Every structure is written in C-alpha cells, then in structure tokens.
Amino acid sequence: MKLLINQKLRRFLLMVVVITVVAVEIPIIAVGHLTKPVPGDAIIVLGAKLIGDEPSTMLRLRLDEAIHLYSQGYAPAIIVSGAQGQDESISEAAAMRHYLIKKGIPDNSIYIEDKSYNTYQNLLNSKNIMREHGFRQAIIVSNASHIRRSLVLAQQLGIEASGSPAPMADNAYLTAKQYAREGAAMLSLIMFSR
Template sequence: MLVWISFALFALVIALCGTSIFIERFAQHLRREGLRERPVPSDVGIVLGAYTDGYRPSKPLLSRLRAALHLYRHGYIRAFIVSGGRGDDETVSESSSMKRFLIMNGVPPQLIHEERWSSNTWENLKNSQALMERLRYRSAVIVTSDYHLPRALAVARTLGIEASGCGAPSSRQEFRAATREVFAHIQYTLRGREAPFWNS
C-alpha cells in the first residue's frame, strides 16, 4: 500500500512539474508574439489599463504609457484613448491616472479621451470602439503588455476594430500576470473568441 501511495505522489509531482513547464513556455510564447507585433500608423492609440496606486501607475502601466508616448512622438498615432475603470483596490480610475501621466509628459489634454467604466479586456475594447465611432477614428494601435497583446488583438478582431498592436515590454516581476494570461487566452480560444467569458 505504501508503495502505491509513494508512486501516486511521484506521478502527481511529475504531472505538476510538466504543467508548470507548459504554463511557463506558453507565457513566454505569448510574450514573444506580443513583442513581434508591429504598429501601423493609425488615428488613435488605445492604451489598456493596469493597476494604479492613486495617481502612481504600476510598473506594467508605466511600460504601456511609455510605449504609447513613443508611438505618439514618432507619428504613429495622433490621439489617445486611455481605457480602464477603478478597481476595488484603487482610489482613482486607471484612465484618470493614465491621462494625468500623459499630460505631465507633454500631451495636450484635448488629445486624450477617457474610457473609465471597463473592468476587463472585452469591456476595454468594446467601450473604446464606441468612443472611436463617436470621435470618428477609423483605426487604432492597441497598446498593452506584450503577453496580453495577442488576446487583446483577438478581441479587437472579434469586435471588428481596425487595429494593429504595440506590445509594451514586461518585466520578470510580471510572471504571475503572464501565467494568468495563459489561462485566459486558452479559455478564450476554446470558447471560439465570441464573447467575454474572462475577468481580466
């Protein structure tokens, strides 16, 4: 009996190790895919939100904002949609934090449009699409973390948004977020990329 228990525990450890390796490699694959995307000159950049501590953007959000500023300064986009609501652990909306950062870095306020109601990727892009239509923007560059960009672009395609992407480089400290993205990406793919069944 003890032999069988030991064998079962050994098999479980092997399975968990295999799963861990798969998740890590898939996360690395998503990151590479995101970094491989090349933005196309467009009317507007849609910057997807991430956690903000008051008006202090987190490192992932800073990376996204810096990537968006680079696009603006090099003529790829002429305006911004900053997309993100206020989470339960946030005191201001992510969009407000992003707008303040962009203004402090020289972007005229009238070129920054806030979408402050979304709480997941689908809502980010659905609400941003409505803003694009109202403002008569026809094309967009989606700016988000490299590992998140493949799914964000898939959502954009589902919604019919004319979009290219710019993957903001992620850090090693974002590995946990990247592994969560693996599960969200798989779930989205299995469900046919038709509706928002995720919460990230």
C-alpha cells in the same frame, strides 16, 4: 501493478500540462516580442493597477510606449481605458490622462474611457469612442505578455488594430506571474469562444 499505472498516469498528465503550457505560452511570448505597430487613428492604452492615484510600473511602461508612438506620429489621438477599482482613489483612465498631460501630451488628444473593468470591456468601450470620432484603425498598447490576447479580442470585436507591446517590469517574479496569468486567460478565451 497499481503503482505502475499511477506513475504512468502522472507522467501522462504532466506531459499534457507541459504541452498545453508550451502551446499557449510560446505564441504569447512570440507575439509580445515580434508585434510591430502600424500607423492608425488612435492609440488605445489598456488600463492596469494604480498605486494611490499614480500609474503602477506596468501601467507607466504602457503609457511611455503610447507617448513614444504619439511623438513619432503613429496616431493623433490616445484613448486611455480603465475604470476605478475598489482599491483605487480615481479611475485608471483619469490617472493615465494626468500622466500623459504631465509628459506633454495635449489634453485635446486624449479620450477617456472610464467604465471598463477588463480587457474585453476596455476594447468594446474604446471601439465606441473610435466610432463616435471617426477613428478607423487603432494601435493597442499593453505589456508584452498581454498583447496577444488583446489583439485576439480586438479581432473578435471587429476592431482594425495592430499592437505595440510595452516592455515588462524589470522583475522576474512579476513577469513570470503575468505570463502565467495570460496563459490561463488565453486558454480560457480559446476554450469558451468556440
């Protein structure tokens, strides 16, 4: 009898986990594939890990998306956002600025936000830069797995924003890891923002 109850409890808990994962991950995946940018005043590129003083693959994909948007006339300014991590030789924002300039983006079109260590801070500090320069509408650029949470946080902060998902790295393990991480972060955001 005890064994039967344990099996039923395990099945029930597994079902709860599966339903939770599906309910959280499907919207993340959908938003990351279906979101389209709307022209605005500034493109906000959210930071990610550096390799030495160079953008990682995930960050390069974000920056290339920002370059595409800028060159297509979606916005006249780019805000690069990210502080210097303990294992980084320069701030993420400084590395992003260097990358953009090497790719032909004019220096006077780039605004640096180098005080933030997480997505909430990225957006809050970028909002302050937007306010200082009279920018009203942003396009948030991050990888597809990160766009939904970024847009939810932007809405909570009162930033008028659309999203432009950059592709994920061509690495199944890294992609699965990023989606799992975002699922946990999104679940935490939902649970603690009430």
